[in-house]
Amino acid sequence: xxxxxxxxxxxxxxxxxxxxxxxxxxxxxxxxxxxxxxxxxxxxxxxxxxxxxxxxxxxxxxxxxxxxxxxxxxxxxxxxxxxxxxxxxxxxxxxxxxxxxxxxxxxxxxxxxxxxxxxxxxxxxxxxxxxxxxxxxxxxxxxxxxxxxxxxxxxxxxxxxxxxxxxxxxxxxxxxxxxxxxxxxxxxxxxxxxxxxxxxxxxxxxxxxxxxxxxxxxxxxxxxxxxxxxxxxxxxxxxxxxxxxxxxxxxxxxxxxxxxxxxxxxxxxxxxxxxxxxxxxxxxxxxxxxxxxxxxxxxxxxxxxxxxxxxxxxxxx
Amino acid sequence: xxxxxxxxxxxxxxxxxxxxxxxxxxxxxxxxxxxxxxxxxxxxxxxxxxxxxxxxxxxxxxxxxxxxxxxxxxxxxxxxxxxxxxxxxxxxxxxxxxxxxxxxxxxxxxxxxxxxxxxxxxxxxxxxxxxxxxxxxxxxxxxxxxxxxxxxxxxxxxxxxxxxxxxxxxxxxxxxxxxxxxxxxxxxxxxxxxxxxxxxxxxxxxxxxxxxxxxxxxxxxxxxxxxxxxxxxxxxxxxxxxxxxxxxxxxxxxxxxxxxxxxxxxxxxxxxxxxxxxxxxxxxxxxxxxxxxxxxxxxxxxxxxxxxxxxxxxxxxxxxxxxxxxxxxxxxxxxxxxxxxxxxxxxxxxxxxxxxxxxxxxxxxxxxxxxxxxxxxxxxxxxxxxxxxxxxxx
Numbered sequence: 001x002x003x004x005x006x007x008x009x010x011x012x013x014x015x016x017x018x019x020x021x022x023x024x025x026x027x028x029x030x031x032x033x034x035x036x037x038x039x040x041x042x043x044x045x046x047x048x049x050x051x052x053x054x055x056x057x058x059x060x061x062x063x064x065x066x067x068x069x070x071x072x073x074x075x076x077x078x079x080x081x082x083x084x085x086x087x088x089x090x091x092x093x094x095x096x097x098x099x100x101x102x103x104x105x106x107x108x109x110x111x112x113x114x115x116x117x118x119x120x121x122x123x124x125x126x127x128x129x130x131x132x133x134x135x136x137x138x139x140x141x142x143x144x145x146x147x148x149x150x151x152x153x154x155x156x157x158x159x160x161x162x163x164x165x166x167x168x169x170x171x172x173x174x175x176x177x178x179x180x181x182x183x184x185x186x187x188x189x190x191x192x193x194x195x196x197x198x199x200x201x202x203x204x205x206x207x208x209x210x211x212x213x214x215x216x217x218x219x220x221x222x223x224x225x226x227x228x229x230x231x232x233x234x235x236x237x238x239x240x241x242x243x244x245x246x247x248x249x250x251x252x253x254x255x256x257x258x259x260x261x262x263x264x265x266x267x268x269x270x271x272x273x274x275x276x277x278x279x280x281x282x283x284x285x286x287x288x289x290x291x292x293x294x295x296x297x298x299x300x301x302x303x304x305x306x307x308x309x310x311x312x313x314x315x316x317x
Numbered sequence: 318x319x320x321x322x323x324x325x326x327x328x329x330x331x332x333x334x335x336x337x338x339x340x341x342x343x344x345x346x347x348x349x350x351x352x353x354x355x356x357x358x359x360x361x362x363x364x365x366x367x368x369x370x371x372x373x374x375x376x377x378x379x380x381x382x383x384x385x386x387x388x389x390x391x392x393x394x395x396x397x398x399x400x401x402x403x404x405x406x407x408x409x410x411x412x413x414x415x416x417x418x419x420x421x422x423x424x425x426x427x428x429x430x431x432x433x434x435x436x437x438x439x440x441x442x443x444x445x446x447x448x449x450x451x452x453x454x455x456x457x458x459x460x461x462x463x464x465x466x467x468x469x470x471x472x473x474x475x476x477x478x479x480x481x482x483x484x485x486x487x488x489x490x491x492x493x494x495x496x497x498x499x500x501x502x503x504x505x506x507x508x509x510x511x512x513x514x515x516x517x518x519x520x521x522x523x524x525x526x527x528x529x530x531x532x533x534x535x536x537x538x539x540x541x542x543x544x545x546x547x548x549x550x551x552x553x554x555x556x557x558x559x560x561x562x563x564x565x566x567x568x569x570x571x572x573x574x575x576x577x578x579x580x581x582x583x584x585x586x587x588x589x590x591x592x593x594x595x596x597x598x599x600x601x602x603x604x605x606x607x608x609x610x611x612x613x614x615x616x617x618x619x620x621x622x623x624x625x626x627x628x629x630x631x632x633x634x635x636x637x638x639x640x641x642x643x644x645x646x647x648x649x650x651x652x653x654x655x656x657x658x659x660x661x662x663x664x665x666x667x668x669x670x671x672x673x674x675x676x677x678x679x680x681x682x683x684x685x686x687x688x689x690x691x692x693x694x695x696x697x698x699x700x701x702x703x704x705x706x707x708x709x710x711x
Contacts, residue, residue: 024405027398124489133494137443150429225393227421229491272388272395279390280350
């Protein structure tokens with residue numbers, strides 16, 4: 001476990017100096033960090049608790065809309081709206097989970113798509129609340145301590161902080177009692193129940209944490225884009241991208257979602273500039289290769305191999 | 318794993334290799350892959366035709382012009398990364414992109430970084446209202462398009478003063494919603510009664526319940542804003558439910574040649590607003606039409622024309638600018654006064670807009686399977702056919 005903290009500290013340190021080293025590559029880095037954070041947050045529910053959600057764009061949208069509508073319609077500073085959305089997203093996740101955690105496996109996943117669709121339709125049709133289908137511009141933001149929140153550097157450090165917080169949360173969870181409860185529920189709900197764990201409570205906690213963290217990233221995303229449209233931000237595609245990032249990297253691992261983000265966003269950017277129109281094709285092939293040859297993800301597969309070897313050695317001695 | 322990290326940390330250095338500046342380079346951010354690629358390709362073809370024309374005419378400032386094209390994968394985040402990439406190459410201006418969800422964030426970032434932006438495809442009002450001193454749009458916006466429709470309705474009302482009621486049907490996307498909003502405002506302003514106002518979730522295929530409800534209201538005018546397949550379904554189902562307005566306008570969906578192919582005879586009499594048509598009475602239109610057609614091998618549309626227009630505007634500003642510094646290019650753009658076979662271009666501030674060309678949009682009517690310019694009268698190629706006969710008599 002100690003080595004995870006060392007890697008974490010090293011990466012954060014690298015992250016802090018990145019803008020000085022590559023000042024012209026901040027947009028890609030911000031996107032990458034946001035996806036790393038979202039995928040890690042998704043993985044708390046999708047990987048550690050084993051409940052695959054395809055509705056996480058709702059939380060991104062919730063965070064983005066709180067921040068955007070808060071500043072442009074009500075002149076509430078983003079740090080207050082972010083606090084509000086942490087609470088709101090937890091509440092939404094609680095109600096959402098209450099409603100759907102009775103469903104198992106693919107049925108839960110299907111229900112998340114349905115509920116996410118409800119959020120999308122609300123965002124599009126309730127113009128008085130959200131600004132409607134034409135979207136919301138963020139024209140001005142307050143400047144705390146003289147910081148221009150629109151500047152790429154500030155966006156970058158916000159995204160870095162977001163990614164670091166989510167990873168840290170997962171690291172803390174992985175060795176906590178709660179983390180073991182999550183894994184127990186994931187492997188076998190009935191056995192978990194037999195050993196005194198209430199699966200619904202555990203899953204609800206995971207969903208609330210996952211949703212709140214995703215919404216936090218959504219708020220930063222809104223500032224980064226400074227213009228959001230409901231069709232894009234509540235879209236199923238975004239939910240799938242978040243889930244895919246975590247799955248490719250390795251579900252239920254600490255670093256898997258981050259590696260997934262590096263691969264998905266990084267390769268997307270490199271292919272975009274080098275392969276022109278064929279970039280989506282190559283991107284798709286890459287995903288297929290990973291899914292076929294590393295079904296547990298890029299981190300999941302070698303981790304499983306290592307663990308098996310350790311057990312094999314123990315059995316021999 | 319170590320290799321992956323090493324590769325990832327080296328990759329940006331490789332990409333950062335300085336580009337050799339010989340020609341004058343113009344940045345383009347366009348949707349060449351992803352859901353908007355079909356439109357992006359049309360814009361690209363238009364820009365290429367303009368590029369050939371400019372370079373055959375001696376280029377810009379005596380140097381050949383070159384396009385540095387970056388794909389935005391139909392995503393805003395990729396477009397923002399592309400801006401950074403083009404910024405490193407020191408392009409004097411950037412043109413882009415098709416969707417407002419991409420162009421909006423681009424306009425915001427480029428205003429802050431002080432890079433001139435010529436809008437390629439996005440027609441959303443919010444891009445130039447309030448706009449910024451760095452953002453220029455030679456094509457139309459929601460307000461201009463909605464006004465064109467109502468000018469056309471007024472023109473019909475001069476012939477037939479019984480035109481009073483209008484029914485509106487539109488998708489719930491950004492563009493249809495904003496056209497509907499403007500339509501509702503104009504209807505009230507100009508004394509039309511709105512007897513139906515219905516939005517639908519994009520991708521709906523059965524419009525009969527809505528159209529049936531409209532039929533009971535007997536609207537004189539039908540104002541529809543729908544993308545391709547939706548527009549086709551609406552046109553077909555109007556006949557099925559026997560809805561008989563005196564004039565029908567279908568925005569976006571009815572503007573493409575494929576609409577006539579798919580809807581057939583039922584497309585007759587439908588009107589639609591575009592920024593350019595092959596039969597508009599501007600100088601050089603036929604020549605442009607031939608060149609666009611030769612480039613794409615199919616019937617050119619206003620998309621290609623708008624791509625062509627954007628690059629012509631860019632080249633004109635670069636030619637006139639005091640230097641290729643961005644602020645000089647911006648000043649030159651602001652003073653644009655250019656005649657092209659697509660339209661006349663000046664950038665003005667009016668009604669809350671900034672850097673917007675008050676373009677005269679055209680109303681086309683489908684007559685005998687062809688899109689024909691019928692309004693405004695001085696640009697029209699044919700007389701408008703009015704009223705639309707009832708279905709039983711067609």
